[in-house]
Amino acid sequence: MTNKPVKSIEEVENRLIGMFASLYAATIEAMCSRYGPEAFDVARQTFMDTMVGMSKEDLATLQERDLHTYVAWLTIDGTEQGHKYETVESTEDSIRLKYIDCPWATAFRAIGHPEIGRFFCDADAPIATAFNEEIRFERTLTLMDGDDFCNHHFFIERE
Helix, strand or coil: CCCCCCCHHHHHHHHHHCCCCCCCHHHHHHHHHHHHHHHHHHHHHHHHHHHHHHHHHHHHCCCCCCHHHHHHHHHHHHHCCEEEEEEEEEECEEEEEEECCCHHHHHHHHHCCCCHHHHHCCCCHHHHHCCCEEEEEEEECCCCCCCEEEEEEHHHHEC
16 A cells, blocks of 8 residues: 655645636636627626625624624635735724735636636625625735735725
């Protein structure tokens, strides 16, 4: 019996994300080839609706509905393995995270389809708002678009 090297959770996660990215991109390419560019918009909207819906179900289990609870959920349940980030700011009404590594960006960029991987990025704001309508989200830099990092800013606007 040969001992196989044990893979880390991060290695397994990255392999699965890479497989998903390849399968998803190939499917969308085939749909666009057959049905035209409108298929891309349908795929994006379906992804967004499904991602927000699934996140709402998961977020419904959280008792507190505040900014810090949301960001804790995001960084524990959403980015616990392959994502690497640092907290740049954390106040009562504002949290800024600097993501320096994202396995989704790595995978979709590696196969030449960051425009499809961008679906994940585009879901950030509606998921936050679905959790709490007062939470706002801004980002001007993304790893998916080739920037050196993502600058996530979650905040509550006070009047």
